[in-house]
Amino acid sequence: MEKPLKKTPLYDRNVALGGKMVEFAGYLMPVWYPTGIVKEHQAVRENVGLFDLTHMGEFFIKGVRSLEFIQHLTSNDVRKIGNGGVQYTLFPTPEGGTVDDLLVYQISPEHYLMVVNAANIDKDWKWLNAHNDFGVELKNASDSYSLLAVQGPNSEEVLTRAGFANVAYDHPFTFRRVKRDTERVFLCVTGYTGERGFEIVVKNPQAPELWEDLMSAGEKLGITPVGLGARDTLRLEAGLCLYGHELNETTSVMEANLAWAVGWSKDFLGKDVLVRHNEEGTSRLLFGLVVEKRLGSPRPQAKVFADSEEVGVVTSGSYSPTLDKNIAFCYLRTELCAPGREVAVEVRNKQVPATVVKPPFVEHRLFKH
Missing domain, CATH: 3.30.70.1400 (Aminomethyltransferase beta-barrel domains)
Incomplete structure (x- = not known):
């Protein structure tokens, strides 16, 4: 018997805002709002967006x-x-x-x-x-906490207007436990967009009021609710992996080009394999492709070719609103991972030209700009 789908404490807010609710990881989550994915995406890059990410653990x-x-x-x-x-x-x-x-x-x-x-x-x-x-x-505590994200260049202003103090001094990849009403919340300078932003971990009963406070604080700035669709295009532009696409139980940290997330001076489970991959190299690496807008967007599992030979596979692909081109992550033969190299990729059962690039596709801007 299938488990019933869960609803976040913000479900009613999402529905009231016109969110298109879909099943994701056992939850009913908004994939987009009436503004649409592109406008939600642009709001985060240029202004500020608010996400319900309560499905996270x-x-x-x-x-x-x-x-x-x-x-x-x-x-x-x-x-x-x-x-x-x-x-x-x-x-x-x-x-x-x-x-x-x-x-x-x-x-x-x-x-x-x-x-x-x-x-x-x-x-x-x-x-x-x-x-x-x-x-x-x-x-x-996954069923007891909600996670709200405020992302974009005006995120500091929204939090300040909502009563959070001194956010301009918070450094990326830090957090504070701050008191809000009678409970402490985790105010984290983190995100999945490549922009200056914050994620707030709160107990479920606090989430609806906090959502309303943030929406009210951002109203004059034009804050936009953002669904999972734009979250995916934002993280792809920022060159951030999505588990189940770029990462899985048969993909190593080194293949995924994540050597920077390895502490080589300590022992850990699986270290011997990663050391070997680091010393000997791997046959493939996670890299990027850019395809002209008119040619269409590569989709996951699309094959990549060089000189008519299959040399890679796409893991994620989308139109990039920031670049006005199509972009994709792919696992590519290591010797072909050279920025500027021309290859071909499947789009709608046809091979179209693509240019190899090293992600991120859009530079990170983790400080206010």
Whole structure:
């Protein structure tokens, strides 16, 4: 028997705003609003957008060996961040694949928050418990917390008008626990868009009022609610991986061009495979393609060709509103990963010319501009 679809605490707000609700990771989520994906996308690049991301998972890890536990399971080195720091990292498998990518937040050396992908909540929770030989306390709080994101160059102004103090001084990949009403919320300088922005983790009962406060604070600025459709085009332009597309249990961190998210000076599960990949190289790498607008957008699983030979496969593709061209992620033979190289890619059962580029397609702007 299938589980009934979950509704976030913001479901009624999303419906009232005309959100097109679709199933995603067991939730009914807005894929777009009446403004449409392109205008939502442009709002985040040029102004400010508000996202309901409550489908994401939240795990708390607590105990004297918490750091040791996380260091064992994740690729990056948590010792780099300190209290109030946030780190992008991955769960490698012993075979060199990837269980998930995630963010780790250090509350204290003995207390951490993990935010994981919505589609992987159950899998990640089992993974943590299966490897908990460290006696740490694990709490799956995914059904108790909401996540709202305010993204774009005017995000600081919206938060300031909504009563959050000193946000202009918050550095990317940090967080603060600030009091709002009677509860503390996590105010995080993080996002999935490549723009200056914030993500706010709050307990479910607080979420509807916070949403209304943010919408009211941003009304004169023209704040736009943004659905999952524009979230995907924004992250693709920013060159950010999506699990299930660029990452999976047969794809290594090194193939995905994520060596920067590996702490080579520590031991962790699956390190030996990644070290070998780093020393010997891999046969393929995650790279980008740009296709002229008139030729159409490559879709996932489209084949890539060089001199009539199949040399790669597309993992994500979309029209880029910022570039006014089509862009795609693809796994490409390593020797062909040279910016400016011309290849061909399948679009609507035809091969069309494409140019190889190194992501991101649009530069990140994580500070106010």
